[in-house]
Amino acid sequence: MPREITYREALREGLDEELAFDDNVVIIGEEVAEYNGAYKVTEGLWKKWGDKRIIDAPISEAGFIGMGIGASMLGIRPVMELMFFSFAYVAFDQMMNNAATCRYMSGGLIHVPIVVRGPANGGTNVGATHSHTPENIFANMPGLKVVSPSDGYDAKGLIKSAIRDNDPVYFMESTVLYGEKCEVPSNDELEDGELVIPLGKAKVKREGADISLIAHGRAVVTSLEAAQILEEKHSIHAEVLDLRSIRPLDEQAILDTVRKTHRAVYIEENKPFCGVGAQISSMIMEQAFDDLDAPVLRITSADAPAFYSPPIEELQLPTAEEIAERALSIC
Amino acid sequence: MRGNFLKEMAEKKKSKPTAPYADDPINANLTDEEKIDMLRTLVRIRRFEQTSLKHYHSGSIGGFLHLYIGQESVAVGSISLLGDDDHVITAYRDHGHALSVGMGMDECMAELFGKKTGCSKGKGGSMHYFAPDKNYWGGHGIVGGQTPLGAGLAFALKYQGKKGCCLCYLGDGAINQGAFHEALNLAALWDLPVIFIIENNGYSMGTSQARSSAFPEEGLAARAKGYNMDWDVMEGVSLYEIRAGVQKAITRAHEESRPTLLEIKTYRHKGHSVADANAEKYRTKEEIQKYIQEHDPIDFWKHTLIEEGVITEDDYKAINKEAGDEANAAADFAIKSPFPDESEIFDDIYWEVDNNTAAGRTGRHFFHK
Numbered sequence: 001m002p003r004e005i006t007y008r009e010a011l012r013e014g015l016d017e018e019l020a021f022d023d024n025v026v027i028i029g030e031e032v033a034e035y036n037g038a039y040k041v042t043e044g045l046w047k048k049w050g051d052k053r054i055i056d057a058p059i060s061e062a063g064f065i066g067m068g069i070g071a072s073m074l075g076i077r078p079v080m081e082l083m084f085f086s087f088a089y090v091a092f093d094q095m096m097n098n099a100a101t102c103r104y105m106s107g108g109l110i111h112v113p114i115v116v117r118g119p120a121n122g123g124t125n126v127g128a129t130h131s132h133t134p135e136n137i138f139a140n141m142p143g144l145k146v147v148s149p150s151d152g153y154d155a156k157g158l159i160k161s162a163i164r165d166n167d168p169v170y171f172m173e174s175t176v177l178y179g180e181k182c183e184v185p186s187n188d189e190l191e192d193g194e195l196v197i198p199l200g201k202a203k204v205k206r207e208g209a210d211i212s213l214i215a216h217g218r219a220v221v222t223s224l225e226a227a228q229i230l231e232e233k234h235s236i237h238a239e240v241l242d243l244r245s246i247r248p249l250d251e252q253a254i255l256d257t258v259r260k261t262h263r264a265v266y267i268e269e270n271k272p273f274c275g276v277g278a279q280i281s282s283m284i285m286e287q288a289f290d291d292l293d294a295p296v297l298r299i300t301s302a303d304a305p306a307f308y309s310p311p312i313e314e315l316q317l318p319t320a321e322e323i324a325e326r327a328l329s330i331c
Numbered sequence: 332m333r334g335n336f337l338k339e340m341a342e343k344k345k346s347k348p349t350a351p352y353a354d355d356p357i358n359a360n361l362t363d364e365e366k367i368d369m370l371r372t373l374v375r376i377r378r379f380e381q382t383s384l385k386h387y388h389s390g391s392i393g394g395f396l397h398l399y400i401g402q403e404s405v406a407v408g409s410i411s412l413l414g415d416d417d418h419v420i421t422a423y424r425d426h427g428h429a430l431s432v433g434m435g436m437d438e439c440m441a442e443l444f445g446k447k448t449g450c451s452k453g454k455g456g457s458m459h460y461f462a463p464d465k466n467y468w469g470g471h472g473i474v475g476g477q478t479p480l481g482a483g484l485a486f487a488l489k490y491q492g493k494k495g496c497c498l499c500y501l502g503d504g505a506i507n508q509g510a511f512h513e514a515l516n517l518a519a520l521w522d523l524p525v526i527f528i529i530e531n532n533g534y535s536m537g538t539s540q541a542r543s544s545a546f547p548e549e550g551l552a553a554r555a556k557g558y559n560m561d562w563d564v565m566e567g568v569s570l571y572e573i574r575a576g577v578q579k580a581i582t583r584a585h586e587e588s589r590p591t592l593l594e595i596k597t598y599r600h601k602g603h604s605v606a607d608a609n610a611e612k613y614r615t616k617e618e619i620q621k622y623i624q625e626h627d628p629i630d631f632w633k634h635t636l637i638e639e640g641v642i643t644e645d646d647y648k649a650i651n652k653e654a655g656d657e658a659n660a661a662a663d664f665a666i667k668s669p670f671p672d673e674s675e676i677f678d679d680i681y682w683e684v685d686n687n688t689a690a691g692r693t694g695r696h697f698f699h700k
């Protein structure tokens with residue numbers, strides 16, 4: 001029986017292994033230690049690793065993330081938890097300016113190996129202030145890396161790479177996915193003895209020849225459902241490509257799937273304006289124009305702040321039906 | 332019905348206040364009717380929240396629900412002092428302030444249910460109530476985010492020559508946000524009539540005050556010294572004490588246009604939000620029970636009024652019943668109300684678009700599909 005664990009457990013395993021792997025790894029965030037994590041990602045880690053490695057912070061994101069950036073310059077590998085990625089905005093200067101530019105401005109003398117992780121998703125009726133999806137905003141800034149795993153396997157492999165990475169990595173999870181289970185081999189089942197997935201490698205989650213559904217984060221899960229609908233109801237074989245990391249971006253994997261299917265849709269729970277899909281579709285247009293049989297489509301969340309009302313917020317996010325319907329329109 | 336009841340109460344024998352701060356000038360002149368009114372507001376907040384809790388558990392309410400139960404005296408006491416040019420802004424634990432400024436239970440309950448008839452048309456939810464017509468500027472979900480806004484409301488009042496102030500509430504955890512410190516400095520530097528009220532319930536989520544804040548022995552509010560700002564620390568169980576302390580700050584704001592940092596000690600009976608599974612782990616059951624039994628602001632005020640002869644136990648029961656009926660009626664109203672229309676998703680984003688002005692018609696504003 002292959003081992004199945006949740007996205008949350010997979011992340012925790014990744015964190016735990018990196019705490020063991022490198023003494024300089026320190027986890028800091030609100031409620032990460034004694035409370036076991038607001039979303040229980042760090043459950044048990046304080047008990048195991050103690051006060052020195054797992055640290056509860058006051059509600060001072062600019063302060064503790066900025067502090068992490070400073071500490072990383074001396075070789076600490078801070079893993080900062082944002083209870084919600086929406087709270088990154090109170091630490092924006094630290095995350096956008098300091099983390100991204102110290103290396104450049106020092107002419108390469110400094111590097112900033114920090115990870116900031118936490119959930120970045122809508123769809124849970126917590127209102128506009130708590131539902132931001134800033135992957136496009138941070139990916140806009142050279143010097144920053146943005147990762148968005150869609151399942152537990154990737155979450156574990158990518159968090160380990162993110163922590164070992166020598167540049168700032170913003171790791172965006174999803175509260176909706178935390179409880180989702182998937183197959184994650186234990187280390188003794190693995191040839192390398194551990195699961196490390198390099199940043200910048202996309203993954204084909206489902207093969208198909210008729211259309212490419214390209215996505216990141218939870219939109220990958222929705223796209224897989226859409227691919228199922230397309231297959232069952234319309235005999236259309238969609239390929240689903242999960243970017244996994246947005247910057248660095250696996251351009252080759254995108255070009256490969258587009259050259260195979262000649263049709264592409266980008267799906268994300270981000271907003272449309274200057275969204276990740278805007279970057280991807282322009283890149284496809286520039287590099288694979290002659291391979292396209294139809295314009296690249298983008299499916300995003302509604303171009304509006306998150307609506308609290310549960311049945312209305314649901315309408316703001318991409319659904320499998322919507323993806324299938326729009327995919328059909330270019331098939 | 333309610334009018335008659337009020338009158339009956341007012342006709343009861345004249346009170347003889349004995350509790351501490353009862354003879355403070357701001358309290359000594361309170362009529363029985365005003366005292367009963369505050370009791371009614373305290374009880375209405377509690378019944379409103381108890382009812383909302385029931386419906387949260389049954390799945391009719393989404394997202395987070397941060398209950399104010401145990402802290403009601405802070406909003407009721409301080410807001411009872413406000414006049415027409417005084418304003419209020421707070422964080423996400425905002426139901427008590429909303430009912431204190433006079434928002435109705437129906438619109439507040441409907442908001443929790445995500446209905447079109449909610450105070451924010453179902454867009455904001457529990458954490459984001461607003462009523463500008465009642466000088467109530469929210470309801471803010473980001474910790475500390477409201478504090479510069481509070482300074483800004485005070486700036487506007489001063490700029491426009493109004494003799495008003497802004498009560499800006501925040502939690503004991505929120506005092507560690509950078510924006511708050513910038514707001515404190517601006518308020519003191521520019522003589523803004525803002526009163527920051529730290530509702531110190533001892534915890535920010537599961538983190539005790541001692542584990543989250545470095546502060547002088549005198550208390551959290553003593554941080555104001557660093558900004559050359561007046562400050563005070565009060566016990567929050569008694570409306571008399573809260574009113575006496577807050578009134579001094581209001582007078583300072585009105586007469587000298589100077590800010591104040593107040594700390595009011597209080598306690599939340601429930602978890603951080605209803606989803607707080609650890610509510611009885613980071614605080615002992617004994618501690619919670621002690622506060623519920625010995626420091627409940629509603630019990631305290633009720634007994635004060637009974638001792639003063641303003642009300643009887645039966646009067647209290649009637650008030651409680653009336654508030655419970657009102658809360659149930661509000662829940663019925665919320666249940667019967669329609670959800671918003673899908674088309675409303677794109678309303679209320681740009682003023683110019685909503686009002687169909689030339690600016691709102693020039694250029695593309697929305698990029699969905």
Ligand SMILES: Cc1ncc(C[n+]2csc(CCOP(=O)(O)OP(=O)(O)O)c2C)c(N)n1
Nearest residue numbers: 087424472473474502503504505534535536
């Ligand atoms: C900037 C930011 N960081 C974190 C949170 C998550 N959060 C919401 S309330 C809270 C605790 C706040 O405690 P306190 O200020 O004492 O207010 P209380 O809840 O006790 O009323 C936290 C950490 C948030 N909403 N905003």
Ligand SMILES: [Mg+2]
Nearest residue numbers: 502503534535
């Ligand atoms: Mg608190």
